[in-house]
Amino acid sequence: TAVESLNLAFGALNIETQMPGLPTKLLGGASLVVLDTTLVDGLAQTVVTVNNPFVPPMTILSIDTKITYNGVALGTVVSTFGSPPVIPGVGAGTITAPLLMNTNPHDLVTLIRAQAVSNGLNTDAFDGLLALQAGGNPSPDLFVGFNVAEFVTKAMAGLAVDITMTTTVKVGDYQ
Incomplete structure (x- = not known):
């Protein structure tokens, strides 16, 4: 702590304890914003909702x-904030x-x-596109009514990923 009188009083004190888990999730949700430049530089924007219990x-x-x-690996976020975001007490x-x-x-x-x-979609047309890239010759009938953007959107619905996160936080005056 930066409080000098507390440093003097408690500097040599060592108390061992175990804190129970938080009943509230710290991460409320997350979204991804693909930018106009993402295909060029590989950078997208994440927006994360944080709950402060x-x-x-x-x-x-x-x-x-x-x-x-x-x-x-699908992506990484490594940020040290110049102006760190502050989540209000008992807020989000x-x-x-x-x-x-x-x-x-x-x-x-x-x-x-x-x-x-996983989502039960028919992948024949998608596989046909991949065959074209590999020099194959799929039937043109395979692609009648096929919309790549719609297929990808439906395919990615419900995507579950693993997130490993290390965060440095300061709660009040304590880090």
Whole structure:
């Protein structure tokens, strides 16, 4: 603590304790904003809703996050904030940070196809597109009525990813 009188009084005191888990989720939700430049630089924007169950405000000093799907890295967020976001006590707030995305075509196609199968979509036309890329010659009838954007949107619905996050926070005067 920065309070000098407390440092003198409690400097040599060591109290061991275990805190129970929080009844409230700290992460309220997250979304991804794909920018006009994402295909060029691989950077997208994350918007994360953070819940603060504590009475004092919570300051987010840094975030180091890895997002994976079946062991394949999809993206990372590494941010040390120049102006750290402050979440009000017993409240919620949002944090915006850059997300470096994995734009490797093989990884993305594998993800989309796996999700499409998981969501019960017919992948014949999608597989046909991949065959075209590999020099194949699928029947043109395969693509009648096929909308790639709609297919990808439906395939990615309900995507569950693994998020590993290390965050440095300050609650009130304590870090």
